Amino acid sequence: MSRVINDNPVIVAGGGIGGLALALTCHELGVPVVVLEAVAELRPLGVGINLQPNAVRELQALGLGDDLNRIGVATRGWSLYSRHGGLIWNEPRGVDAGYRWPQYSVHRGELQMTLFRSAVERLGPAAVRTSARVVSYTNTASGVTIEVEDGSGERATMNGRVLIGADGIHSAVRAQMHPGEGEPLWSGHLMWRATTEAPPFLDGATMVLCGHDSTKFVAYPISEAHPKTGNATINWLAEQRFDLSDGYNKEDYSRQALVDDFIDIYKGWSFSWLEDLETLVRGAERIYEYPMVDRDPLPFWTDRSVTLLGDAAHVMYPVGSNGASQAVVDARKLGRAFVDHGVGAEALAAYEDEMRPATSEMVLRNRNAGPDYIMQIVEDRCQGVFDDISDVMSNEELTDYAAGYKKTAGFAIAELNASPEVIPPGSRAVVNQ
Numbered sequence: 397m398s399r400v401i402n403d404n405p406v407i408v409a410g411g412g413i414g415g416l417a418l419a420l421t422c423h424e425l426g427v428p429v430v431v432l433e434a435v436a437e438l439r440p441l442g443v444g445i446n447l448q449p450n451a452v453r454e455l456q457a458l459g460l461g462d463d464l465n466r467i468g469v470a471t472r473g474w475s476l477y478s479r480h481g482g483l484i485w486n487e488p489r490g491v492d493a494g495y496r497w498p499q500y501s502v503h504r505g506e507l508q509m510t511l512f513r514s515a516v517e518r519l520g521p522a523a524v525r526t527s528a529r530v531v532s533y534t535n536t537a538s539g540v541t542i543e544v545e546d547g548s549g550e551r552a553t554m555n556g557r558v559l560i561g562a563d564g565i566h567s568a569v570r571a572q573m574h575p576g577e578g579e580p581l582w583s584g585h586l587m588w589r590a591t592t593e594a595p596p597f598l599d600g601a602t603m604v605l606c607g608h609d610s611t612k613f614v615a616y617p618i619s620e621a622h623p624k625t626g627n628a629t630i631n632w633l634a635e636q637r638f639d640l641s642d643g644y645n646k647e648d649y650s651r652q653a654l655v656d657d658f659i660d661i662y663k664g665w666s667f668s669w670l671e672d673l674e675t676l677v678r679g680a681e682r683i684y685e686y687p688m689v690d691r692d693p694l695p696f697w698t699d700r701s702v703t704l705l706g707d708a709a710h711v712m713y714p715v716g717s718n719g720a721s722q723a724v725v726d727a728r729k730l731g732r733a734f735v736d737h738g739v740g741a742e743a744l745a746a747y748e749d750e751m752r753p754a755t756s757e758m759v760l761r762n763r764n765a766g767p768d769y770i771m772q773i774v775e776d777r778c779q780g781v782f783d784d785i786s787d788v789m790s791n792e793e794l795t796d797y798a799a800g801y802k803k804t805a806g807f808a809i810a811e812l813n814a815s816p817e818v819i820p821p822g823s824r825a826v827v828n829q
């Protein structure tokens with residue numbers, strides 16, 4: 397039988413990157429909040445991700461700058477190579493590119509655990525409940541009533557002022573809001589992802605992407621070199637396009653794979669900056685297979701006192717190193733809407749008005765022409781063989797392409813540097829009755 401277990405906080409479904417960033421933001425604004433997380437125990441799952449300067453700015457504003465320095469590598473460069481090792485494009489990143497904030501490459505699980513520990517420290521352990529799966533919601537006159545299920549399958553109801561669905565790619569909140577949407581859409585690309593302890597390459601802080609749209613290899617460090625071994629933790633990703641009729645389980649973030657499943661696709665690839673791709677790949681303890689999936693942009697993502705955030709709102713292909721950054725930015729923009737409109741339906745509508753158009757554009761852009769699509773253009777024009785890239789693409793074409801993506805994703809250098817704080821220090825939000 398259902399029982400009532402709480403009254404009027406902001407209820408956040410999902411203790412991932414976005415949900416925890418929102419909980420910390422609510423705490424900053426003096427807004428009561430509770431995070432309900434489905435798993436019994438948060439563990440540092442996943443591999444490397446990137447935090448773009450727009451998200452780093454927000455995490456620093458939450459007082460997490462030192463933590464990011466400790467757990468991540470301040471990324472200094474982004475380089476694209478053809479499969480034959482020709483340098484297509486090289487640009488500085490983070491502070492070296494002129495941003496006021498760094499870009500970080502971090503382990504996704506380390507970031508989540510850092511946010512979790514900070515939330516428990518600041519809000520108290522009762523504010524982040526595990527074994528609490530949000531099942532459904534009902535809008536009411538004073539906000540929202542949700543149904544939540546514990547690990548043993550027992551259900552309870554909880555009242556809140558608003559419900560934020562930050563429950564990821566398989567969001568139950570989104571499924572109720574948009575019934576019949578079905579499973580995420582698979583692009584036909586499979587990714588194999590892992591980390592290997594290996595010698596750093598280039599300057600030890602550069603993200604490298606090689607190949608083209610059908611077959612790609614990406615590598616970047618997510619730690620400094622260890623003083624004793626000289627090795628850093630290198631995050632890598634191998635990617636291959638497959639026939640769409642294949643029947644993979646498209647939702648699994650943790651299916652284990654073997655090197656021999658994919659290593660043959662890299663026969664003949666060589667790079668001046670990496671001694672041996674196969675040695676790097678075989679050095680991984682565990683490799684995970686990830687189907688590249690997304691969902692179509694939504695026509696709306698707010699239903700009165702309920703809205704969506706992060707992957708639940710706009711899951712996108714991970715081609716622009718942008719998914720986690722967007723979840724953090726969403727959390728801060730929603731916080732700002734609470735400041736401007738009070739905690740209630742009006743704030744949720746204002747947040748959606750600001751965020752949905754740009755993130756929808758990003759979902760579509762990542763499908764067709766993410767920032768690394770330049771590599772496919774080069775492959776089409778010369779099969780990746782060239783002495784000088786200017787014989788294949790003009791510098792103007794390359795520069796325009798790289799700048800265009802940053803603009804869509806909200807981290808164009810000049811605009812971001814000049815933009816005011818999303819939440820001015822000392823801001824408070826009123827909980828509307």
Ligand SMILES: Cc1cc2nc3c(=O)[nH]c(=O)nc-3n(C[C@H](O)[C@H](O)[C@H](O)COP(=O)(O)OP(=O)(O)OC[C@H]3O[C@@H](n4cnc5c(N)ncnc54)[C@H](O)[C@@H]3O)c2cc1C
Pocket residue numbers: 409410411412413414415432433434435441442443444445504528529530531562563564565566567568569589649705706707708714719720723
């Ligand atoms: C286990 C895991 C591993 C990942 N690994 C990678 C990776 O290696 N690389 C990468 O680029 N991206 C990875 N991602 C996705 C990445 O974290 C997101 O793209 C990005 O950070 C956006 O964050 P988010 O908060 O929207 O979603 P997520 O970080 O996915 O968080 C969603 C949270 O909601 C919880 N949840 C789900 N359903 C419910 C429910 N009904 N009620 C309550 N809680 C619920 C989930 O357990 C999860 O903790 C991973 C996600 C997960 C969950």
